[in-house]
Amino acid sequence: MAATTDNPFVDPINPSFDGGRSAGNSFAVDSTLAVGRNASLTLGTDSLIVLGTANTRAIPFYNILWAALADSTLTISYASPSARSRVQPAMLSYPFEYQAVELVNKWVSKLLDRSYGESQKQKRAKVLVNPHAGKGSAEKWYKRDVEPLLRASKCDIDMVKTRHGGEAVEICEKLDIEAFDMVVACSGDGLAHEVFNGLGRRADAKKALSKIAVTHVPCGSGNAMSCNLSGTDSPSLATLAIIKGIPTPLDLISITQGETRTLSFLSQSVGIVAESDLATEHLRWMGAMRFNYGFLSRLVGKTVYPCDLAVKVAIEGKEEIKEHYKREKGNHEPPSERRGYRSLMEDDASSSSGYDEGLPALRYGTINDKLPEGWELVPYDKLGNFYCGNMAYMASDANFFSPALPNDGFMDLVCINGDISRLAAIQMMLAVESNKLFSNPGVSYRKVLGYRIIPKNQPDGYISIDGERVPFAPFQAEVHKGLGTVLSKSGHMYEAPGPL
Template identity: 55%
Template sequence: MTGSSSLLNSSRQLSDAAPSSEEALCPPGLADGDTTLTVGKNTSLTLGSDSLTIRDKQPIKKTARNCCGVLTSQQQTTLSIPYHNLLWAEISHDYLTVKYAEPIGKTDVAVASAYYTVGHDLKLKAEIFVERLLDLSYGDAQRRKRVKVLVNPFGGKGRAAKLYYKYVEPILAAARCEIDSETTTHQGHAEEIAAKLDINAFDVIAACSGDGLPYEIINGLGKKANASEALAKIALAHIPCGSGNAMSWNINGTGSPSMAALCLVKGVTHPLDLVSITQGDRRMLSFLSQSFGIVAESDLGTENLRWMGSARFTYGFLVRLFGKTVYPCDLAVKVEIGEKQQIKEHYRAESQGSTSSEGRGGEGLGKSAGLPPLQYGTVNDPLPEDWELVPYDTMGNFYAGNMAFMAEDANFFPAALPNDGLLDLITIRGDIPRATAIQMLLAVDNGTLFDMPDVIYRKISGYRIIPKGREDGYISIDGEKAPFEPFQAEVHKGLGTVISKSGFKYETKGMP
């Protein structure tokens, strides 16, 4: 017996069609006779190649017109639950319980349940069946993750806490995750919490926020005496509850809090490149991007226009575009791949599905090691010998990205990879024709920016940039305003760890 008839009616949302007998293939390691569990007289559960199929024959009674008595027939309903959506299954008190994420609308999911009576004579077989079901549903993903959740109550126009408790926590609880949630109270609070976190008590630290909390969490872990170990051991997950949710779009492929929660439950850990930024006497870690020029000003210089929503960025961009604003600077870059065709080939070679964690930035440094040493020194040190400082008096946009999406539908860096040890760098002159610049703005949406001839796209391992010609302006590090002064960056391959949907690349179309 199911807990609700509506659960079976949702089968079309979960799967276009129930698998046929040919499609219900025996999963690896299972004998043919072990793929189906029959409970009661009318219900069967079958382990298919990619989903659990539940068939339930319900008796239907009709009154016959031409004779006395009642005629009984049966109607079969079928529910197909993709393994990715299955949260948990267990035998308890003579009941088999199945909990899964049921689609609601186009982008969200919610917890649904089905219950079946299991007799004493069937309990052992049912327990074996459930264990195999969980194996198929979780694969390489860790079950019952221990999750430290940080909720920014100011995120998403103050809706982050409501989104978490309504859409996220029920999914984590249904998957039997161990949850320790905490609400941040001030800017920098997440950094303080992460810096004091017991890394042996949790598997995941989840940020229910925009991109601000992931930035704070990474830098908090980076302040620990054993920073390299902490960044490798604690996986970062992002639940998109803010105005900027780039991390979730990259690693989860969604801006939905409930779908991101499902990705946390079913995701696998994967190393993530991090970038050390040195500015003055400060060293910080970046996971997303660094910008100087029109992108930084269009973002940070329009804070007073937040009422416009995402349109404020376009407005700020056009205002500066029609003014042909330039941002003079001196720039030195350590180029690793400088040709676009070679970048495409590199992307294809590196995005074929490897889930290896080799090449972590803290590898070999020991459990007590802090952050890895800086190969290129700091911004205050002499320039590395093989770097050349070049004047760019007409710089329009300097944009370095560690991820592909900078916002929903803003795939600035289609060749970006989570763990190739390289930053993707775009530089564009500020004196290009206005029509060309508008084409570039549109090209971000349609994915053609990379191939435009006026876009200089390189893969690099480090750089130093020195603003000049003005005393004040905007520099953005992961969307946060940084002092308007010289800074230097270098990549640490696989220093961080994330919960990733695919385990080896970002959830973008990538390079053709």
């Protein structure tokens, strides 16, 4: 910890620096810009330090949206907190003589480099707004919280309001991927699911999924994607995280059911979780509590969902999984060395590189093929919950898959028996909210490469893929390492605490 000081804005790297007070009307050092007789702007360790006659304050570089010198005026846009979980654009402006243009532009360049770091500036955004999401509030939130921040950061915006379910699939299937850097889904998780699948339908699916970052502004009832990648379910804070987001490869899962192949980015569930979500649609007035109600009522009722299950296990054993998580957390590869980073895609990739191909071939075949070699169907007559996740948070207060990683090439599989005691069921539910589910002895947790599940002894039921209902029929899943691209705050981890 740095030594304490009466001046809260002393740069710990250079404690003797006086914040520019000795600068007068000239440049004292490269990091300080005099903007008046007794005012200056200083590039501190992690903040822009604004010294003025009235007050002194620090604006984190993360909050700096843009800066430019035009018409002899330096303008700095930044995200200013307006409430506990909301930011909005604000601006500083200072006049300059024309003689200082070159020096000011150099300082501005340094400010922007510090403010964006590994993130791309001035992203080109295809924005999709579902006006029915968030009980009809998504469009209002977009205009109030999202668009002003994107414009203040000089993002290029092409916004479309979706009119019906599935339209985002059609839009992204035909998207000019050379004209955009990201798709911004302003809705619940369902719209992001459509975006991934639209890109996945293309003849150049690999290239599209690598080049276009799929991002999410939380405007629906299910906002897991934003919680994992941006660490928030606030539309404005998520937008700021997208503006500053770092390209991150994301594992995607192929689901085959009947003759259909679907991409999943979030989760697949059969049993309690699927019913808690899909069978409580009539309780939407309860908000997020409807999931808890559905989950608790089925756990206490000892509901079981018999099935046959075959799994290709990669890591089994909770201690081994924790060690795997620690290794991956410490293995941070710079964005410029990752497949999917835009600078790599600017090279004219040839078809031989695989970027012009469609989706990767299925290593384990489809649900209609013979069971893959080495797989064994095992009956689970007392299964209560089958839940496979690709992200940690399934809701803002449900870190269901704490060891999940964006790009480790594995799916995280949880299985819970349906005949556990009522006390154990309640303890398990509380463990989800306290991030202790992973360590619960009644929870089977595995890292897997693929699985096949066949529900039985039920004429109908609920299967959820990324929160969307699919036919109640057998399906098979396998993971594709780093097939998709998203923007995250860290560039390689989810914004969720790991396994305890």
